[in-house]
Amino acid sequence: MTVAEKLQTNLSLVLIADDMTLNQRLLEKMVVNMGLVAEFASDGFEAVEKYLALKPSLILMDVNMPGMGGIEAARQIKHLAADNFIPIIFVSGAEGQDIIRNAIDAGGDDFIQRPFPFELLEGKIVALRRISELYQQVAELNQIRQSEVEVAEQLFSGAIESSNVGLETIRMHKQPATTFSGDVQLTAYRPNGDLNILLGDFTGHGLTSTLGALPLAETFRAMTAKGYAAEEVIAQINAKLYRLLPTGLFLAVAVVTLEVDGTARIWNGGLPDVMVFSQGELVQRVSSSHPPLGILPQVNELSFEISNIQPEDHILMISDGVIEAENAEGDMFGEARMFAAITDPQYRHKYSLVDSILTSLQHFVRDFPQRDDISLIDIPGNSVQSERSFTATSQLVSDSEDSNDLDVWDWGLELQGRSLARIDPVAQALSRLQESEGEGEHWHTVFSILTELYVNALDHGVLKLESSLKDSPEGFARYFSEREKRLETLSWGSVSVHVQHARLAAGGRVFIRIEDSGDGFDYEAWLSNENAFNIGMLSGRGIELVSGLCESVEYSNHGATVEVVYVYSRH
Amino acid sequence: MSVTAKTSDDKKTVDICVAEQFDYSAHQSFREAYRFVDQPGAMFRVDLSKATYMDSSALGMILLLKEHADTLSGKVVLAKPNPAVHKILSIAKFDQFVTIEA
Numbered sequence: 288m289t290v291a292e293k294l295q296t297n298l299s300l301v302l303i304a305d306d307m308t309l310n311q312r313l314l315e316k317m318v319v320n321m322g323l324v325a326e327f328a329s330d331g332f333e334a335v336e337k338y339l340a341l342k343p344s345l346i347l348m349d350v351n352m353p354g355m356g357g358i359e360a361a362r363q364i365k366h367l368a369a370d371n372f373i374p375i376i377f378v379s380g381a382e383g384q385d386i387i388r389n390a391i392d393a394g395g396d397d398f399i400q401r402p403f404p405f406e407l408l409e410g411k412i413v414a415l416r417r418i419s420e421l422y423q424q425v426a427e428l429n430q431i432r433q434s435e436v437e438v439a440e441q442l443f444s445g446a447i448e449s450s451n452v453g454l455e456t457i458r459m460h461k462q463p464a465t466t467f468s469g470d471v472q473l474t475a476y477r478p479n480g481d482l483n484i485l486l487g488d489f490t491g492h493g494l495t496s497t498l499g500a501l502p503l504a505e506t507f508r509a510m511t512a513k514g515y516a517a518e519e520v521i522a523q524i525n526a527k528l529y530r531l532l533p534t535g536l537f538l539a540v541a542v543v544t545l546e547v548d549g550t551a552r553i554w555n556g557g558l559p560d561v562m563v564f565s566q567g568e569l570v571q572r573v574s575s576s577h578p579p580l581g582i583l584p585q586v587n588e589l590s591f592e593i594s595n596i597q598p599e600d601h602i603l604m605i606s607d608g609v610i611e612a613e614n615a616e617g618d619m620f621g622e623a624r625m626f627a628a629i630t631d632p633q634y635r636h637k638y639s640l641v642d643s644i645l646t647s648l649q650h651f652v653r654d655f656p657q658r659d660d661i662s663l664i665d666i667p668g669n670s671v672q673s674e675r676s677f678t679a680t681s682q683l684v685s686d687s688e689d690s691n692d693l694d695v696w697d698w699g700l701e702l703q704g705r706s707l708a709r710i711d712p713v714a715q716a717l718s719r720l721q722e723s724e725g726e727g728e729h730w731h732t733v734f735s736i737l738t739e740l741y742v743n744a745l746d747h748g749v750l751k752l753e754s755s756l757k758d759s760p761e762g763f764a765r766y767f768s769e770r771e772k773r774l775e776t777l778s779w780g781s782v783s784v785h786v787q788h789a790r791l792a793a794g795g796r797v798f799i800r801i802e803d804s805g806d807g808f809d810y811e812a813w814l815s816n817e818n819a820f821n822i823g824m825l826s827g828r829g830i831e832l833v834s835g836l837c838e839s840v841e842y843s844n845h846g847a848t849v850e851v852v853y854v855y856s857r858h
Numbered sequence: 859m860s861v862t863a864k865t866s867d868d869k870k871t872v873d874i875c876v877a878e879q880f881d882y883s884a885h886q887s888f889r890e891a892y893r894f895v896d897q898p899g900a901m902f903r904v905d906l907s908k909a910t911y912m913d914s915s916a917l918g919m920i921l922l923l924k925e926h927a928d929t930l931s932g933k934v935v936l937a938k939p940n941p942a943v944h945k946i947l948s949i950a951k952f953d954q955f956v957t958i959e960a
Contacts, residue, residue, distance in 0.1 A: 488914070490914045490915055490917070490918045534918075534921050534922050534925045535915075535918030535919065535921050535922045536918060537914075537917075537918065537921070539914065539949075539950065556951075557949055557950045557951065558949070559949065574949075575948075575949045575950070575951060576951070577951055577954075578950055578951040578952065578954055578955070579917075579950055579951075582921060582955075583955070587954070607914075607949075611913075659913070
């Protein structure tokens with residue numbers, strides 16, 4: 288019932304239910320004396336009918352009436368009124384404690400015994416009408432609050448979770464303990480097609496715990512879209528939450544980056560273990576390695592675990608609401624039950640990972656009320672496809688450069704020594720391009736080109752890592768741990784990145800030159816080996832990708848310098 | 859009472875003992891246990907031995923206590939957590955900035 292409907296209550300109308308005409312007249316006189324209007328019913332049935340038809344603001348009810356008595360009528364009216372307050376005063380000549388008790392039990396608000404002085408009834412009516420008014424105010428406030436919560440909820444899920452991507456494969460489940468959930472689930476693509484997935488759990492639940500969700504989502508999306516790596520996104524989220532959230536409010540969070548080549552980088556700060564499943568078996572657990580975000584002014588060193596994910600593998604993220612869900616006996620669902628559900632052959636063939644857990648969880652808690660938010664994210668290994676973002680621009684743009692229309696700018700950055708471990712020139716170059724030339728799909732491609740070339744220059748040129756290491760899955764992991772180790776102690780070497788942009792009639796041309804301080808490589812032999820791409824090698828794919836995307840790729844300086852040209856069209 | 863507190867005679871050590879369920883319901887009494895202690899260098903010892911369960915708002919309460927202790931250049935020690943509570947503390951990596959005693 289809306290506020291407007293409530294207001295239809297006829298404020299000056301009092302319904303008098305009594306089978307004796309004399310009593311009706313007597314009460315009418317008193318009511319009219321108070322400036323109110325009276326209506327009449329001669330039995331319980333009529334009282335219910337007139338209540339519905341006339342919406343009086345008060346009922347004076349006789350106990351004994353033919354047909355339906357006052358007590359039954361009161362019970363029905365209170366039931367029909369539901370959340371509306373309709374005060375009922377029983378007026379009776381009958382004596383006895385039982386009658387009073389029954390009348391109040393049936394929903395009566397007061398009882399008055401005949402004979403009585405006018406002042407007594409008047410006092411009771413005034414008092415009850417006052418309560419009625421208060422009741423109405425509370426109901427209205429509650430309604431306003433409810434509609435505000437609903438609007439906020441819509442805004443919240445609209446602003447935060449509706450922009451999630453990759454949901455064709457990724458399965459997300461969220462079961463809030465109240466309307467608002469302290470759990471936040473976010474996904475976004477980096478420009479090169481890598482997928483960042485975040486599961487966050489703010490302290491507590493309800494409205495206050497979601498205060499940080501908007502800045503969290505905004506930071507996560509904006510930085511991921513600009514191509515920043517998860518480390519930088521996490522550090523920035525921490526800085527923001529530390530500044531915004533009061534002490535005692537914080538965010539337990541886990542982040543997974545699923546890279547286009549099948550590498551998963553997993554970090555956990557305060558959530559239950561992130562799990563990797565291969566063919567239904569648990570093969571890796573990533574435990575919390577850092578306090579939740581928003582507690583420390585700066586993040587400590589972030590340790591990511593790296594995993595080589597096959598398309599049929601699954602990564603599972605959960606909030607503690609899953610493990611700590613309680614049943615009526617006070618037992619917790621626990622990890623053991625969760626694993627049992629995942630590996631149960633009965634479930635396994637019937638349900639997905641998330642549904643197996645939910646089915647078992649539902650079975651366990653039954654109807655016991657949920658205390659904490661429950662969140663699950665299942666990320667299948669096939670959630671990123673390298674084709675997604677690599678829509679290589681066709682050569683729509685011919686060499687229609689008009690020298691009268693020169694519009695060119697240059698940007699460059701040289702990193703030396705330790706700054707190589709700290710600064711991400713790719714993200715900087717991208718933001719220059721976006722700031723100067725506007726948004727566009729084509730920057731995804733430029734991001735991929737820059738990333739491949741820069742990583743090659745840094746990994747092979749400066750850090751001197753052998754790409755052949757990546758040929759085996761074990762070597763794959765070793766490659767990354769070795770890379771991290773060398774980066775940490777790096778104090779020599781340099782990489783310079785140079786970007787030139789020229790506006791064309793219907794698009795632009797991006798020239799990129801990357802130079803490293805390394806010895807280069809035998810690129811001529813490498814290029815002549817056309818079959819190198821086809822034998823399934825894990826290395827060399829970067830250059831193949833870049834060649835496919837660019838107009839031209841040229842190596843010089845023994846392979847330590849690479850220059851590429853990329854042309855795009857504006858739609 | 860979900861939280862009991864005992865302050866030593868020199869007002870330098872406060873022993874705070876929390877009940878079985880250390881969660882939001884203890885918020886008020888937990889805060890009352892330390893908020894009037896303003897002795898520089900005070901030591902706050904939170905006895906967790908009775909707690910069988912602890913939620914994230916309890917972690918938040920400990921952070922508030924730590925903030926209070928820091929303003930006094932004091933110290934917070936979390937004592938005798940049972941394995942379940944210890945697990946919650948270690949998932950949240952509280953050992954990185956609060957002393958935890960077995």
